[in-house]
Amino acid sequence: MFKGRTITAYLLIAGFVLPILLLVMLTFSANWVYPNFLPERFTLSNWNEFLFKNARLKQSFLNSLIIATAVSLFATAAGFITSRWIAYHKRRNFLLILSYFPYAISPVIFAVCLKFYFLKAGIAGNLAGVVLAQLIITFPYGIIFFTSFWNRKVKNYVEVASTLGSNDVITLKKIIFPIAKQFLTTCFFQCFIISWFEYGLTTVIGYGKVETLTINIFQFIKESNTYYASLSSCLLVVPPVLLLWFNKKFIFQQTR
Amino acid sequence: MTSRFKNIIPFSMLVILAIIPLVLGIGYAVSYSFGLTGVLNNGFTLAHWQTALSNKDVLMSFGYSILLSFVSIVLCVGAAAFLAFYIGDKLQSGRLSYFLYLPMAFPALVAAFFFFQFLSNGGFLSRFFFQLGFIKTIDDFPNLVNDKYSIGILAAQFFLTLPVFVLLNLSIIKNENIAALKTLGASLGAKRSQILFRVTLPVMLKKSFPTVVLFFIFKLGTYEIPLLLGRSSPEVISVITVRKMQRYNLLDIPQGYVIAVLYAMLVFVLLTLSLKPSKINMNV
Numbered sequence: 001m002f003k004g005r006t007i008t009a010y011l012l013i014a015g016f017v018l019p020i021l022l023l024v025m026l027t028f029s030a031n032w033v034y035p036n037f038l039p040e041r042f043t044l045s046n047w048n049e050f051l052f053k054n055a056r057l058k059q060s061f062l063n064s065l066i067i068a069t070a071v072s073l074f075a076t077a078a079g080f081i082t083s084r085w086i087a088y089h090k091r092r093n094f095l096l097i098l099s100y101f102p103y104a105i106s107p108v109i110f111a112v113c114l115k116f117y118f119l120k121a122g123i124a125g126n127l128a129g130v131v132l133a134q135l136i137i138t139f140p141y142g143i144i145f146f147t148s149f150w151n152r153k154v155k156n157y158v159e160v161a162s163t164l165g166s167n168d169v170i171t172l173k174k175i176i177f178p179i180a181k182q183f184l185t186t187c188f189f190q191c192f193i194i195s196w197f198e199y200g201l202t203t204v205i206g207y208g209k210v211e212t213l214t215i216n217i218f219q220f221i222k223e224s225n226t227y228y229a230s231l232s233s234c235l236l237v238v239p240p241v242l243l244l245w246f247n248k249k250f251i252f253q254q255t256r
Numbered sequence: 257m258t259s260r261f262k263n264i265i266p267f268s269m270l271v272i273l274a275i276i277p278l279v280l281g282i283g284y285a286v287s288y289s290f291g292l293t294g295v296l297n298n299g300f301t302l303a304h305w306q307t308a309l310s311n312k313d314v315l316m317s318f319g320y321s322i323l324l325s326f327v328s329i330v331l332c333v334g335a336a337a338f339l340a341f342y343i344g345d346k347l348q349s350g351r352l353s354y355f356l357y358l359p360m361a362f363p364a365l366v367a368a369f370f371f372f373q374f375l376s377n378g379g380f381l382s383r384f385f386f387q388l389g390f391i392k393t394i395d396d397f398p399n400l401v402n403d404k405y406s407i408g409i410l411a412a413q414f415f416l417t418l419p420v421f422v423l424l425n426l427s428i429i430k431n432e433n434i435a436a437l438k439t440l441g442a443s444l445g446a447k448r449s450q451i452l453f454r455v456t457l458p459v460m461l462k463k464s465f466p467t468v469v470l471f472f473i474f475k476l477g478t479y480e481i482p483l484l485l486g487r488s489s490p491e492v493i494s495v496i497t498v499r500k501m502q503r504y505n506l507l508d509i510p511q512g513y514v515i516a517v518l519y520a521m522l523v524f525v526l527l528t529l530s531l532k533p534s535k536i537n538m539n540v
Contacts, residue, residue: 009346012339013355015415019362019370022380026373034378034394035386078269085266095270097531102278104470105523106477106494109516112501113281139273168262197363200479200494214365221369221484230373233366240361244354251360252423 020237026230046227050235057216057228061235064196064212067127071134072191076184078135079142079191086143087150096147103140108200110137118205125207133205134198138191145187149180189243189250196239282520288513296506304510313489313496314515318522320490324406324482325475328413329468335414336421337460344426359419364412368484371412375400401485408485413478417471421464428463469530473523493519 026032027046029039050057086095102110111133115124123129154176161171177184199214206215213236220229243250288294289308291301308314339347347356359367374380382397391397401408428434434456441451461468479494486492491499493515500512 005343005346008339009343009352012343012347013352016355016358016419019367019374019415020358022373023366023370035383037380037383037387078273082266082269085263086270097527098278099270099274100527100531101524102274104473104477104527105520106479108479108494109477109497109519110277110281112498112512113285113516114277116284117280135273136277139269143270143274197365199363199365200498204498214363217365217369221372226373229369233369236363236366237361241358244357244361248354248357251357252420 020241023230023233023237026227027234029227029230032226046231050231056211057232057235060211060213060216060232063127063210064214064236067131067134067202067210067212068192068195070131071138071195072188074131075135075138075142075191076188078139079187080146080180080184082139083143083146084150087147088155096144099140099143101140102136103144106200107137107198108204111201111204115204124205125209127210130202130206130210130212133201134195137198137201138194141194142187142191145190146183149183154179186247186249189247190252193240193243193251196236282517285513285516285520289510289517291510294509294513297510305514308511308514311511313491314511316490317493317496317515318518321476321493324409324492325472325478328410328417328475329472331410331414332417332421332471333464333468336418336425337457339418339422340425340429341456344429347422348426356419356422359415362416364416364478364480365484367412367416368481371408371415372401372484375408375411402487404487406486409481412481412485413475417475420471421467424464424467425460428460432459432463434459466530469526473526473530476522477519 025039028042028044030043030045031040032038033040086092086099089095114133114136118124118129118133121129123132157175157179158171161175166174197214198212199218202210202212203215203218206212208215213232217229217232217236220226220232240251284293288297289304291297291299291304346352362370372379376382377394377397377399379401381400382391382394385391385397386394400411437455437459438451441455446454477494478492479498482492482495486495497512497515497519500508500515503509
């Protein structure tokens with residue numbers, strides 16, 4: 001009995017680790033011809049190309065980083081402020097359902113419906129447009145995330161502080177921020193990952209002009225460039241794996 | 257800061273970043289689908305709706321997406337419940353608990369790419385069976401991606417979603433004190449199957465229902481995985497919508513908007529059902 005459970009646990013974990021191992025192996029591979037199980041030779045040339053030669057891949061990495069950082073910063077701040085207002089609003093249930101809708105709807109379908117306005121505003125096909133489009137899905141996520149923070153306990157703390165003569169700024173600095181620090185960090189990283197992983201919406205609003213790592217992967221797959229697609233995949237997976245190392249909650253966003 | 261000013265900032269953000277995009281996006285799709293806006297449209301018409309609703313591909317797309325999402329969720333919920341009960345204690349602490357989160361570090365696109373490399377005719381699994389002598393040529397290996405039964409899509413979705421449901425079940429088992437309920441059932445003379453079907457599963461399904469519906473909605477709108485691992489017919493809702501809207505044939509665009517409107521309505525109904533006011537407990 002004990003043995004069966006241990007084997008099941010290790011098989012499950014092996015199934016979760018296998019993709020990373022195989023993708024990493026492919027980044028060091030050359031001439032991986034059928035029916036060989038392993039490539040004919042291992043090489044550093046793919047990594048060498050990325051680190052020292054391929055400007056396109058580096059630019060995509062940078063674009064993904066800039067977009068994800070901007071989106072997560074704003075979504076966290078805006079989500080935090082707005083969620084407080086919703087939490088204490090008399091129509092909070094309705095407002096929450098309204099917040100769920102942009103988050104639950106398929107980003108790519110939402111993007112094709114909104115593309116017209118982005119084109120009219122002249123922000124389709126540039127970084128600002130992609131950041132704004134991603135905010136439309138991450139901001140509601142921020143609101144939903146923080147709803148559990150604004151509970152009775154926090155409300156009581158704020159009321160006690162107010163009774164003792166504290167003003168809004170001091171309450172925010174000395175009471176709310178220290179309690180919310182962990183929530184804010186977690187929300188920031190979860191929004192970062194939603195943005196970091198985004199493909200459908202970015203490809204529609206980015207109009208093929210804003211290259212991110214996810215867009216690169218798709219292009220490499222279409223070109224049948226398995227090694228570069230694996231390398232881009234690894235670059236995409238490494239930051240969340242590192243975040244996972246620090247705190248599991250950082251990457252626990254609801255995967256589509 | 258006056259109270260009025262304090263309310264204006266969050267209200268404006270909600271309106272600008274959530275309500276306006278929603279109204280504009282859905283509004284544009286509705287007006288395009290009824291011929292009120294867009295190229296080649298000359299005024300109100302129901303023709304696009306009639307064309308779309310009589311199009312076999314469109315109807316199949318909805319049926320296929322719903323079926324695929326349903327099967328995907330049932331597989332995940334079933335496997336997660338089994339794993340949570342069978343090896344839950346091993347997954348809750350120590351090194352193994354870290355690995356349980358690993359699939360969450362994968363974007364859907366990378367998961368789809370991996371499963372393509374793993375399950376396709378020229379992939380790892382095929383090579384493995386070749387080396388073992390089970391198959392003689394590449395064609396002997398069955399089609400597991402872009403296949404009739406959507407095995408590739410289901411495998412990728414299972415990989416991405418299973419950990420979420422395992423973690424959800426572990427938290428329900430802990431918070432609802434399932435172990436105590438089972439002991440109580442047993443002490444009252446219930447058989448093991450009765451405890452499972454009358455106590456454990458009903459509690460777990462009831463508690464996880466909103467999350468299950470939310471994930472069903474996510475799966476309905478999934479894009480990257482079916483795009484890479486699916487077949488050209490039938491297509492899932494998001495793939496057929498994007499294909500119709502980004503085609504050079506302008507006559508197809510209104511049909512794309514009809515599909516988008518139908519999909520939005522479906523999501524709205526499912527969300528409203530799963531997020532009834534009583535289920536949103538703000539604890540304030």
